[in-house]
Amino acid sequence: MTTTMYDSLVGILSQLGVYQILSGFLPEIVIRIMLVLAIAGVVATVASLILAYLTWLERKVLSDIQQRIGPMRTGPHGLLQPIADGIKLLVKEDVHPKTIDKWVFLLAPIVMFVPVVVVLAVIPFGKTLVMTDLSVGIVFLLAVSSLPTLGIIMASWAQNNKYAVLAGLRRAAEIISYEISMVLAAIGVVLLAGTLSLPGIVEAQTGLPYIILQPLGFLIFFIGLLADLGRIPFDFQESESELVAGYTTEYSGMKFSFFFLAEYLELFVAGGILTTLYLGGWNGPFLPSWLWFAIKTFIVIWVILWIRATLPRVRIDQLLDIGWKWLLPLALLNIAITGGVLAVM
Amino acid sequence: MSDIRKVVEIPINMGPAHPATHGVLRLRLKLEGEIVREVDPVIGYLHRGIEKLAESLTYPQFIPYTDRLDYAGSMLNNLGYVKAVEELLGIEVPERAEYLRVMTTELSRIASHLVWLSAWGLDLGAMAPFFYCFREREEILNIFEMLCGARITFSYMRIGGVSKDMPEGFADRLQNFLDIFPEKLSEYETILTENEIFLARTVGVGILPKEDAIDYGVTGPIARASGLEYDTRKIEPYSIYDRFDFRIPVEHGCDVYSRYLIRVEEMKQSMKIVQQALDKIPEGEIMAKVPKKIKPEPGRVYSRVEGSKGELGFLIISDGSDKPYRLRIRSPAYSNVAALPVMCENAKIADVVATVGSLDICLGEMDR
Numbered sequence: 206m207t208t209t210m211y212d213s214l215v216g217i218l219s220q221l222g223v224y225q226i227l228s229g230f231l232p233e234i235v236i237r238i239m240l241v242l243a244i245a246g247v248v249a250t251v252a253s254l255i256l257a258y259l260t261w262l263e264r265k266v267l268s269d270i271q272q273r274i275g276p277m278r279t280g281p282h283g284l285l286q287p288i289a290d291g292i293k294l295l296v297k298e299d300v301h302p303k304t305i306d307k308w309v310f311l312l313a314p315i316v317m318f319v320p321v322v323v324v325l326a327v328i329p330f331g332k333t334l335v336m337t338d339l340s341v342g343i344v345f346l347l348a349v350s351s352l353p354t355l356g357i358i359m360a361s362w363a364q365n366n367k368y369a370v371l372a373g374l375r376r377a378a379e380i381i382s383y384e385i386s387m388v389l390a391a392i393g394v395v396l397l398a399g400t401l402s403l404p405g406i407v408e409a410q411t412g413l414p415y416i417i418l419q420p421l422g423f424l425i426f427f428i429g430l431l432a433d434l435g436r437i438p439f440d441f442q443e444s445e446s447e448l449v450a451g452y453t454t455e456y457s458g459m460k461f462s463f464f465f466l467a468e469y470l471e472l473f474v475a476g477g478i479l480t481t482l483y484l485g486g487w488n489g490p491f492l493p494s495w496l497w498f499a500i501k502t503f504i505v506i507w508v509i510l511w512i513r514a515t516l517p518r519v520r521i522d523q524l525l526d527i528g529w530k531w532l533l534p535l536a537l538l539n540i541a542i543t544g545g546v547l548a549v550m
Numbered sequence: 551m552s553d554i555r556k557v558v559e560i561p562i563n564m565g566p567a568h569p570a571t572h573g574v575l576r577l578r579l580k581l582e583g584e585i586v587r588e589v590d591p592v593i594g595y596l597h598r599g600i601e602k603l604a605e606s607l608t609y610p611q612f613i614p615y616t617d618r619l620d621y622a623g624s625m626l627n628n629l630g631y632v633k634a635v636e637e638l639l640g641i642e643v644p645e646r647a648e649y650l651r652v653m654t655t656e657l658s659r660i661a662s663h664l665v666w667l668s669a670w671g672l673d674l675g676a677m678a679p680f681f682y683c684f685r686e687r688e689e690i691l692n693i694f695e696m697l698c699g700a701r702i703t704f705s706y707m708r709i710g711g712v713s714k715d716m717p718e719g720f721a722d723r724l725q726n727f728l729d730i731f732p733e734k735l736s737e738y739e740t741i742l743t744e745n746e747i748f749l750a751r752t753v754g755v756g757i758l759p760k761e762d763a764i765d766y767g768v769t770g771p772i773a774r775a776s777g778l779e780y781d782t783r784k785i786e787p788y789s790i791y792d793r794f795d796f797r798i799p800v801e802h803g804c805d806v807y808s809r810y811l812i813r814v815e816e817m818k819q820s821m822k823i824v825q826q827a828l829d830k831i832p833e834g835e836i837m838a839k840v841p842k843k844i845k846p847e848p849g850r851v852y853s854r855v856e857g858s859k860g861e862l863g864f865l866i867i868s869d870g871s872d873k874p875y876r877l878r879i880r881s882p883a884y885s886n887v888a889a890l891p892v893m894c895e896n897a898k899i900a901d902v903v904a905t906v907g908s909l910d911i912c913l914g915e916m917d918r
Contacts, residue, residue: 271681367562371899374583437675438747446570446673447903517747518675520900521584 210244211237213333244336252325256469257287263469263510270514294465297458302364305455309363314456314463317356320349321470328477329404331487331495342403343395346478347388351433353467354380357442357452360464364455372451375441375521379432382528387429389536393422393543394482407486414485421539423483425532430475432524435468437513441521472509476502557582566595570673570903573913575887579902586902589894591887596917604877609635609844610709612877617703619879620915623662623858625654625694627915628707633788634853634864635709638846646834647711648790653724653827654697654706655855656820660731661690662858663813666910667738670810673907674751679738686734689727696720709844711837721828728825735817742810752807756893756905759804766889770860770882771816772909775801775808782856793830794823806908813910845872859883859910883909883916 218224218240227236261276261283268275276283301310327342329335339345354376361373395401397418398409416423432439443451453464480486480501489497519527560581565571574595580588600619604612616627629651636643643651664683671679691701698706698714706713742748758768763776773780781798783791799815801808846868854863860882869875886909893905 267677271678272685273681367560371581371584437677440675444675444900446675447899449568514678515741516676517671517742517745517751518900519747520751520898522898523750 209335209338210248210333211240211336214240214244248325248336249322252322252470252473253466255473256466257291259469259472259506260290260465261287262506263513266507266510267514270511291462294458294462299458299460300455302455304365306363306365309359311460313356313360313363314460314467315356316359317353318463318467318470320352320356321467321474324350324474324478327403328474328481329407329486330477330498331493334487334495334498335404338402338404341401343391343401343406343482346403347391350471350474350478351380351384353471356464356467357435360456361452364452366454368448368450369452369454372442372448372454376435376452379439379441379521379524379528382525383429383432383532386425386528386532386536387433389533389540390419390422390425390429391482393419393539396540396543396547403481407481407488410485411488414483414488416483416485419483419539419543421535422543423479425536425539426482427479428527428532430479431509431512432528434471434475434509436472436509438516438519439524440518441524444518472506473502475509476505479505559587564902566592570906572669572907572911575906575911575913575916577890577902577906579899581899584898586894586897586899589891589902591890593884593887593913594917596913598918600918601877601879604874606873608872609846609874612874613707613709614703614705617705618914619881619918620662620857620859620862620883620912621702622665622912623658624702624704625658625706626662626855626857626862628704629655629789630853630855630857630862630864632707632709633855634851634866635844635846637853638849638851638866638868639709639840639844641710641838641840643711643789643838644835645790645832646715647836647838649827649831650712650716650836651707652789652791652794653824653831654694654704654712656823656827657690657693659820659858660817661687662910663817664690666813666858667810670904670907670910671742673903674748676742676748678741682734682738682741686731693720693724693727696723708837708840710840711835715836716831724824724828728821728828731821732818735814739814743814749807751900751904752805752810752908753803754805754807755901756806756897756908757804758889758893762889762892763804766892767885768860768889769885770857770910771809771812772886772889773860774799775812776804777802782854782861786854788853788855794826796820796823806904809908843872845870854880857882859912859915860886862915879915879918881915881918883911883913887911887916 215224264286265275276286279285279289324346326336327339327346357376358373361369361376394406394415397415398406400406400409435442443453453461456464480498484501484505487494487498562579562581563576564579565576566574571577576592576595578590578592579586600615603615607615613628613631616631617624619627664687668680668683671677694704695701696717697720698704758772758776760777763773763778768776769780777800779798779800782788784798796819799812799819801811848868848870850865850867852863852865854861856862861880862882863880865878865880866874867876890906890909894902897905
């Protein structure tokens with residue numbers, strides 16, 4: 206059984222004697238709720254700091270590749286830029302067009318944002334930095350991380366804008382063509398690890414990350430992730446030269462920034478998922494486990510940014526082609542090979 | 551109750567304010583999902599009445615207005631206009647001025663193609679070429695700034711010559727640019743020409759058959775990409791183009807990829823011309839003897855040059871006064887965009903964007 210963050214916190218508090226004092230006058234369930242809320246608060250705060258600085262990182266990486274210097278005015282090397290952006294988005298007027306579907310319009314940013322935060326609960330950030338060790342962690346992860354699409358489709362429908370509807374239609378067509386291959390690719394990992402729990406999968410990769418045993422599965426999963434993130438070369442949901450602002454066309458102010466933040470948090474989560482499933486998670490010599498996780502995650506993020514700066518966008522029907530004609534058969538082949546090899550050994 | 555299985559055509563406006571229409575072109579599209587059933591270009595959002603304005607301006611006064619036609623390659627417009635007036639007056643331009651004209655117009659062609667490549671890259675979702683192309687274009691603009699003090703609206707040409715001679719250090723700077731540019735050009739080619747995604751997006755997209763190209767009066771790189779060997783510099787060598795060794799690239803793919811190949815090759819050929827001109831430029835006057843007050847005999851002239859977008863023609867009718875009686879501009883982008891519905895038949899939205907980008911339209915020239 207993996208030590209979760211809750212267990213470690215209780216352990217630390219008992220050593221300090223705080224836990225015993227608290228349990229003297231509070232029922233156990235109240236203490237438990239308090240501690241869980243505290244952990245969730247800390248994780249959410251750290252995550253939002255990371256995602257704020259992901260926007261800064263993206264601008265810096267892109268400008269480095271493109272012969273520019275990026276933001277420089279706000280703070281040294283533009284380090285305060287995310288804060289300035291946040292303030293700007295907060296004080297912006299929140300425009301509601303007359304023809305919108307009001308409730309769907311309001312709910313869409315939340316539906317997009319919440320599942321991405323929820324996914325954080327199962328990602329093992331380090332040896333003892335796990336919020337929950339679900340026995341079906343990977344199923345939960347894949348299910349919840351595809352929910353933001355619902356938010357995108359809701360948003361595009363609610364705005365009553367033709368460009369936004371096109372973006373939503375694209376997204377709906379897109380998700381069914383890569384999600385299946387992605388889940389099938391993940392089955393290879395499950396077969397090897399023999400467990401559905403994410404910390405279990407990480408521990409199974411001690412010494413040998415699955416990217417070596419499952420190169421094909423890794424490739425399929427990575428392409429699926431890029432499509433899931435809606436990034437170049439698969440940024441159909443907001444391909445700015447075709448659909449202007451795509452699914453966020455009529456959104457402004459804080460509502461827009463929720464989409465924006467959700468996208469960057471998704472980027473971080475995607476890095477985390479790929480690290481956990483294929484790059485050996487927090488495994489690594491010398492350095493502390495959480496640092497290994499961070500290093501691997503940021504390498505993945507950097508590669509995604511690098512791809513964005515380099516490649517053109519494919520056409521939507523070409524992605525559907527890739528998804529159904531290549532990724533799906535290859536994912537099935539991957540399962541067959543993995544299963545076959547495991548049965549023989 | 552309406553039948554939900556019936557396919558509904560959605561009318562949608564692309565532009566005049568849309569990132570992919572390169573200015574204020576408006577396309578009325580009829581969509582069936584992602585498939586475009588009908589494209590109808592609407593122009594005129596940048597109409598400034600330049601042709602009418604010419605009638606109330608003296609001949610030299612009109613030169614700055616030509617800068618504002620195709621602002622990506624202003625030198626070419628300058629040349630087109632002054633050449634027409636010179637033909638009307640029967641003026642011989644000095645050798646040195648002709649060489650300077652060829653050098654500046656060919657550099658302008660390179661700059662214009664660079665702007666096109668960068669903007670088209672953005673249309674296809676590739677951000678990187680944009681910044682690289684603008685870096686090289688910047689150097690061309692610096693060279694122009696050295697020569698005439700302006701970076702976009704040069705007004706460098708004069709009736710009978712050019713306004714300024716090469717300053718000190720100009721030849722070295724130009725030579726330096728010519729030395730580094732081929733290397734940079736091959737950088738763009740590595741990032742695009744062999745990229746699988748780029749090929750998937752461009753090969754076989756926006757087909758314009760040769761016959762249609764002729765019917766619509768399409769000229770320039772687009773006509774040459776459709777297999778039409780047509781370049782004013784070769785079929786009717788003006789200025790001193792018959793003295794240079796260069797090739798007119800022709801492709802038979804008829805698609806947007808061929809247009810890309812043509813423009814990249816044209817940049818190389820233009821560079822060759824500039825190099826030859828720089829090596830051979832003679833000493834001498836840069837202005838011919840031109841009367842103080844330009845008053846051509848009554849008559850008319852149609853004169854054409856090869857602009858970066860195609861054949862750029864000026865028709866001037868003179869009534870003997872110091873102002874043109876009528877001035878008409880044959881702008882290449884105007885004819886080229888007329889062929890857009892042929893190219894976009896049953897294309898996807900993304901293909902329409904790629905095709906419009908491949909036309910290299912400039913609204914300043916199209917709407918005039």
